[in-house]
Amino acid sequence: MNDESQLRQTTPSVRLHTTRNLYWVRDANFTLVIEEEKDVTKRLEGDAAALWGWLSMGLSLSQCVRLLSAMNNMPSAEAASEINQHLRAWQEAGLLEDGSQTQ
């Protein structure tokens, strides 16, 4: 199976966005994300920190997949799966919200 077919969408799209009280600060080797209202702090390192930075600039999912895939010499599908895991983890931690529920 090639990368293109692996990336075919099988689930509905979800628009995630950061919560209203979210701040982050970049240090030399990590990014510290703070959700003030929920009192949640997360220290992001490695791929997670890179992904946070790219998404905060408004890069698309496909751009992030391309960058992560090149970074780690991994197939696009694997990069996409890793990105989804990070997004899910951030959503579960309360750093991201499903945009459709807060409109």
Added chain:
Amino acid sequence: MSLPMVKQVIDAYFEILDEEKSERADIQFFGGEPFYSPEVVYFSVVYARRKAEERAMDIHFEVTTNGIFSADVAAWVADHFDAVILSLDGPMDIQESQRPARNGKPVFPIVYNNAKIISSGSADLILRSCISQKTARRIMEITAWIVEEFHPKAVCFESVHPTGQSKKAGLFPPGPVEFARQFHASARILEAHGIAAVHSTTDVSICRTTICPVGRNALIISPDGAVDACYLPEKAWRDAGLEFRLGKVRAGKFDINENVLQGIRRLANGDKPSCVNCLCRYHCAGGCHVRQNGNRSIGRYDNTCMQTRLVTITNLLRRLNENDLATEWLTDEAAMARFACQSSDHISEMA
């Protein structure tokens, strides 16, 4: 540049650093405009930082940019870079007349806003103002505006380099006397605010053998993998009869021509013939190897040299706390002209 090429280049660079047991990596982005290929920048910074972390090595990132990108990108740049050299010539009318966008839309608000964002971040902001004949009289106004609006580490004033395009746009280099006067007055204002005033060829705080990457063992990589010693276009240095092509990135390594490398080192370490009697040579190092023909006869100076000579003198006087003397000298146009053209600065040869 493709991402695989970026990766090869960074891998090859770290291999050299490992061999040299170096504790610091330095990566600079310039162009053209680096953010015309934003993915290359986004990827390189993360990938190279990761490699530095693996080695517990310091890494320094610098970018020279026109600042035309989104506010989100500006925030990322402020967070991820150590130094940002931003081309901002001055207030709106100056910026828009000297750096108009290709589509005719105003870009000043974008650049201004991004300068504010970067200025408030952890990166050192260095503002680079290109001075033309038209704006030379306004250097102090530009300075006052910068001091009011931003918190840069340094402000760099450089003369317009005449090209076909700049001439077509009516942009010509400023006169040496006017530039020197304005630079001195502006430097005093900037220094009073803890901001360094920079003019690339007149830094009297250090002695140098080169003012640019040429001769400093810098490797300048083009998108096609060519490795050069100079960041000017290949045609420019070839037209000047210079060979600055060091080699090519091949199979994840730098394939460097040792003869060319040695030639460049010799070039950078040797005095240019026209400079041998000029006191500025310790600081300007003969200027740009490509643009400034140092093979004129001894003591014959062009406008760029004259500007360097005048600014160097005022910088030296300022460094000696002789501000009043510098100001007085700058009002004496005859004295300035005499010094600017003086063929030898050797005391024994002065009249």
